[in-house]
Structure formats: C-alpha cells, structure tokens
Amino acid sequence: MGVTVSATGLFEGRALRATRAPRETTARRLSGIAVVGLGYWGPNWVRNLVALQAASRLAVCDYDPLRRARAASLYPNVETAGCLEQVLDDSEIEGVIVATPVSTHYPIARQVLEAGKSVLVEKPLATSVRQAAELVELARRKGQVLMVGHTFEYSAPVLKAQALIADGELGEVFYLSSVRANLGLFQQDVNVAWDLATHDVSIALFLLGQVPQTVSCQGRAHYRPDVEDVAMLTMDFGCGLVAFIHASWLDPNKVRRTTIVGSRQMLVYDDTAASDKIRLYDKGVSIDSYRDVYDDFQFAYRQGDIRIPRVEEWEPLSLECQHFIDCVRRRAVPRTDGLNGLRVVSVLEAAQSSLRRGGIPVPVEIPRI
Ligand SMILES: NC(=O)c1ccc[n+]([C@@H]2O[C@H](COP(=O)([O-])OP(=O)(O)OC[C@H]3O[C@@H](n4cnc5c(N)ncnc54)[C@H](O)[C@@H]3O)[C@@H](O)[C@H]2O)c1
Known part of the structure; x- marks a missing residue:
C-alpha cells in the first residue's frame, strides 16, 4: 500500500x-x-x-x-x-x-x-x-x-514532478528511490549524508508531502575516520510508503536520478540529462486473482507509452x-x-543516529515550535 x-x-x-x-x-x-x-x-x-x-x-x-x-x-x-x-x-x-x-x-x-x-x-x-x-x-x-x-525545491523538473504527483498522474505512490553519486567533493566537516543526501531528503519530503516516521541509515568511511563517503538511507513513511536514498562521493559516474513508482504510472527524473529530465512511464503490474488458490495469482505487466512532459527550465x-x-x-x-529546514535536519539527525547504531530504524522527532 x-x-x-x-x-x-x-x-x-x-x-x-x-x-x-x-x-x-x-x-x-x-x-x-x-x-x-x-x-x-x-x-x-x-x-x-x-x-x-x-x-x-x-x-x-x-x-x-x-x-x-x-x-x-x-x-x-x-x-x-x-x-x-x-x-x-x-x-x-x-x-x-x-x-x-x-x-x-x-x-x-x-x-x-x-x-x-x-x-x-x-x-x-x-x-x-x-x-x-x-x-x-x-x-x-x-x-x-x-x-x-x-x-x-526551486527547480523546474522537481516542481513538475510535484504537480504530476499531486494531480494523481502516478496514482497511489508506492515508493521513491534516489541516487546522488559522483567522485568528490569530499567535505571536511560533514559526511555524505549531510552533504549530498540533504538534497534528496528535501526533494522527497517536498514530493511526498510528509515526514517519515523512521529513518535507517548505513554508511562507510573509507578515507577519513567517521566521515562516511557512501551512505544508504531508508525513510519509512508508514502506510507502505518508503523512500531510499543512495549518496556517494565515491562513484565513477555522476548520477542524479529519482524514480517514483505509483500504481498508475512511474516517473523518472534525471537531473543530469541535457533535456527531457522528466519521463512518465505508463508501466505497472496488476494481479488477476481469478483463481481461488493462493499460489495461483497471475501477474499482468503493463508496458505502455513513455511520455515526456514539457518542462520550462530555469536556473533553480x-x-x-x-x-x-x-x-x-x-x-x-x-x-x-526555517520549519522546512528543521524537518530535513530532523531526518538527517535520525539518520546519523541510525548510522552510529548499525542501521537500526530511528524515529524522526520534530519539535513543536
Ligand atoms: N544548494 C546547493 O546546491 C549547494 C551546492 C554546493 C554547496 N552548497 C552549500 O554551500 C555551502 C558552502 O559550500 P562550499 O562547497 O562552497 O564550501 P567551501 O569550503 O568551498 O567555501 C566556504 C567558504 O566560506 C569561507 N568562510 C568560512 N567561514 C567563514 C566566516 N565565518 N566568515 C567568512 N567566510 C567564511 C571560507 O573561507 C570559504 O571560502 C555549504 O553549506 C554547502 O552545503 C549548496
């Protein structure tokens, strides 16, 4: 769900x-x-x-x-x-x-x-x-x-994705998955989650319109002690909705890609593409449960058109x-x-706490102000 x-x-x-x-x-x-x-x-x-x-x-x-x-x-x-x-x-x-x-x-x-x-x-x-x-x-x-x-949150493709989701084009949103990876730039004072994943946390909260209940995070520091250069965050929003973020300063390729999978359509936002950064895939799965035995579910895969919505670009x-x-x-x-900033920091702090405790889910707590 x-x-x-x-x-x-x-x-x-x-x-x-x-x-x-x-x-x-x-x-x-x-x-x-x-x-x-x-x-x-x-x-x-x-x-x-x-x-x-x-x-x-x-x-x-x-x-x-x-x-x-x-x-x-x-x-x-x-x-x-x-x-x-x-x-x-x-x-x-x-x-x-x-x-x-x-x-x-x-x-x-x-x-x-x-x-x-x-x-x-x-x-x-x-x-x-x-x-x-x-x-x-x-x-x-x-x-x-x-x-x-x-x-x-000021970029044209992200605003377009938010409008498409809010208009119900994707149907029920199942999950979001983001990759933000490249070689460098290593930061002196924070790890890759606080540096790169910040963007994806902000994008995910903006697109999904809610704050996760828990965050789990795993990462590794290969060059500087306790400064993780690769990290994987999982944000659990409850009701089955989940978001995965992979952030890395140690990747041969520059990747900036967010995939949002819904019950009706799937959206891919590729920020490194020179044009056509958003693509809508009319793909999905349905189950024909016409038989009465549990094992007999039949999966039907929809392989429909790929649509490229028009996005008027500007410098965010x-x-x-x-x-x-x-x-x-x-x-x-x-x-x-400031409250928007506080929400993102709350997710990152929970992720940091999870990272130090072997990746266990940590509740995201946002103080009432
Ligand atoms: N929004 C984005 O897409 C985006 C992209 C890159 C970086 N950033 C953010 O921008 C900020 C800067 O990142 P950067 O990579 O340019 O860092 P940087 O280390 O390259 O530059 C920081 C500069 O601040 C100066 N400085 C530090 N403390 C100062 C002080 N008290 N008074 C005056 N000068 C001071 C340093 O001398 C240095 O020139 C970070 O917060 C980073 O997260 C945002």
Missing part, C-alpha cells in the same frame, strides 16, 4: 504550483544584501544577485583575501569584507546569504538574526535539531526572514534568489522556511 498525495496537501498548505520561469519584479530594491562564503558555491549566489539587481548595495565576505579579490575583479561594484562583523555592523544590509561550511551555519545564522537581519542559510540549515529549532525561534522573535537553501538558484529577495521585501514566509 502507498499514499495518495493531495494537490494542496503539502506542509501548511503552501504547496507550490509555480511552473513559470522567474519574473523580474518591480518592487523596491533592498538597500543592501551580503553573501558570506566565496568558496565553491557562494560565487553562484553573487552572480545571481548581480543579475537580478536585487539590492542597491551588494557586499561579499570571506576570510580569504584571494577569494574577495576574485569577486571584486569580476564585479567592480561589489563591496568586500574580511569578517562577518563588518557586514553585521552595516545598517543598510537587510539580508545575508550564508554559503560557508555546514558546521558554521548555526553560529553565523544566529549572529545575523541577533543583528536584526534576515538570513538565507545554505543546506542543511544546521547540524542538529536543537540548533535548527533555536534558529526558527530566534527568527520569529526578531521578526526576520529565515530561509534554507533547498535549491531543488535564480528563482530561489528572487524568492528570498521578495520575502525580505514583503516580510513574507519563504516556501523553504
């Missing part, structure tokens, strides 16, 4: 049905915005903020002078800062995007919120449920926007960036708000 996902049944009724490319908005520009962390990922934020002309002033912050110099050479109007305090002391900076290593998310986000500014924290929101819950509470107390960088980070700016302007609750 699986589940039927309702059209508006996502958390707190904020299902997203956006299937358009991002629009330019004419609302007021922010007085200032900042990006902290100019390593591998931060420069993508800077590029999008520049393209969107989101704020009158754009500041970038990194300890590393070479990384600051590179940003300044690419974008001469961008201001640079060598430490977070410079950004926090600047009253014109209304929002801060945190693209630093995972273990620094919580202390930096807390400082930003304490300084009375809105914050977007890259995934995952924090490294523990306690930290994530504290950030949600702090943002509420300060009346600031707290958003988490669950990028795939651009939509995410625009959404953060709009939320800061309007003081609105983001789609991937």
Whole structure:
C-alpha cells in the first residue's frame, strides 16, 4: 500500500504550483544584501544577485583575501569584507546569504538574526535539531526572514514532478528511490549524508508531502575516520510508503536520478540529462486473482507509452534568489522556511543516529515550535 498525495496537501498548505520561469519584479530594491562564503558555491549566489539587481548595495565576505579579490575583479561594484562583523555592523544590509561550511551555519545564522537581519542559510540549515529549532525561534522573535537553501525545491523538473504527483498522474505512490553519486567533493566537516543526501531528503519530503516516521541509515568511511563517503538511507513513511536514498562521493559516474513508482504510472527524473529530465512511464503490474488458490495469482505487466512532459527550465538558484529577495521585501514566509529546514535536519539527525547504531530504524522527532 502507498499514499495518495493531495494537490494542496503539502506542509501548511503552501504547496507550490509555480511552473513559470522567474519574473523580474518591480518592487523596491533592498538597500543592501551580503553573501558570506566565496568558496565553491557562494560565487553562484553573487552572480545571481548581480543579475537580478536585487539590492542597491551588494557586499561579499570571506576570510580569504584571494577569494574577495576574485569577486571584486569580476564585479567592480561589489563591496568586500574580511569578517562577518563588518557586514553585521552595516545598517543598510537587510539580508545575508550564508554559503560557508555546514558546521558554521548555526553560529553565523544566529549572529545575523541577533543583528536584526534576515538570513538565507545554505543546506542543511544546521547540524542538529536543537540548533535548527533555536534558529526558527530566534527568527520569529526578531521578526526576520529565515530561509534554507533547498535549491531543488526551486527547480523546474522537481516542481513538475510535484504537480504530476499531486494531480494523481502516478496514482497511489508506492515508493521513491534516489541516487546522488559522483567522485568528490569530499567535505571536511560533514559526511555524505549531510552533504549530498540533504538534497534528496528535501526533494522527497517536498514530493511526498510528509515526514517519515523512521529513518535507517548505513554508511562507510573509507578515507577519513567517521566521515562516511557512501551512505544508504531508508525513510519509512508508514502506510507502505518508503523512500531510499543512495549518496556517494565515491562513484565513477555522476548520477542524479529519482524514480517514483505509483500504481498508475512511474516517473523518472534525471537531473543530469541535457533535456527531457522528466519521463512518465505508463508501466505497472496488476494481479488477476481469478483463481481461488493462493499460489495461483497471475501477474499482468503493463508496458505502455513513455511520455515526456514539457518542462520550462530555469536556473533553480535564480528563482530561489528572487524568492528570498521578495520575502525580505514583503516580510513574507519563504516556501523553504526555517520549519522546512528543521524537518530535513530532523531526518538527517535520525539518520546519523541510525548510522552510529548499525542501521537500526530511528524515529524522526520534530519539535513543536
Ligand atoms: N544548494 C546547493 O546546491 C549547494 C551546492 C554546493 C554547496 N552548497 C552549500 O554551500 C555551502 C558552502 O559550500 P562550499 O562547497 O562552497 O564550501 P567551501 O569550503 O568551498 O567555501 C566556504 C567558504 O566560506 C569561507 N568562510 C568560512 N567561514 C567563514 C566566516 N565565518 N566568515 C567568512 N567566510 C567564511 C571560507 O573561507 C570559504 O571560502 C555549504 O553549506 C554547502 O552545503 C549548496
């Protein structure tokens, strides 16, 4: 048995049905915005903020002078800062995007919120449920926007898959299976579950519209003690619905594939495909139980057409960036708000606990805030 996902049944009724490319908005520009962390990922934020002309002033912050110099050479109007305090002391900076290593998310986000500014924290929101819950509470107390960088919840194929599931195209959803594997990039401070599987947990919770009851996780650390480079998570949602996630930094091929199997159709989302990232397979199984003896069930396999739904693509980070700016302007609750981040961290923390206990199922407990 699986589940039927309702059209508006996502958390707190904020299902997203956006299937358009991002629009330019004419609302007021922010007085200032900042990006902290100019390593591998931060420069993508800077590029999008520049393209969107989101704020009158754009500041970038990194300890590393070479990384600051590179940003300044690419974008001469961008201001640079060598430490977070410079950004926090600047009253014109209304929002801060945190693209630093995972273990620094919580202390930096807390400082930003304490300084009375809105914050977007890259995934995952924090490294523990306690930290994530504290950030949600702090943002509420300060009346600031707290958003988490669950990028795939802004991607066109994921939004399309969610719409197809919610419209009942797949029928009853039986299971979801995701693979996110490639060679590297090894992280210093978190294992592959907190790094790569975060994306798939966020995608699965978004597509299925619910939080698993338990998570079990197995993994192995081949290069650095206790930093697993390969992991397999099983999320049990009850009612027969299950999701499997395989995450690896040790794979010869880059794979980003999610399969969702339903009673009516099956959906495959391949994010590495150059085009046609979503395919719907009219395949399935039915049982003709016309005989009255248990062993005599006859399986009939349906091998129908493969359909490629039209998906208008855009850069997910651009939509995410625009959404953060709009939320800061309007003081609105983001789609991937602190509670969304807390749910994903709750799953990851349960997975971590399972990993340390030989893969036993661990309940996912989300604190009420
Ligand atoms: N959404 C996505 O698809 C996606 C993709 C990749 C990475 N990420 C996330 O982006 C974040 C950064 O990842 P990365 O691979 O770019 O890391 P990185 O190690 O390459 O870069 C981090 C940068 O932050 C700087 N930094 C660290 N602490 C700082 C501080 N207190 N003040 C100023 N600068 C500081 C470092 O000097 C470094 O330049 C992580 O949270 C990661 O999970 C998200």
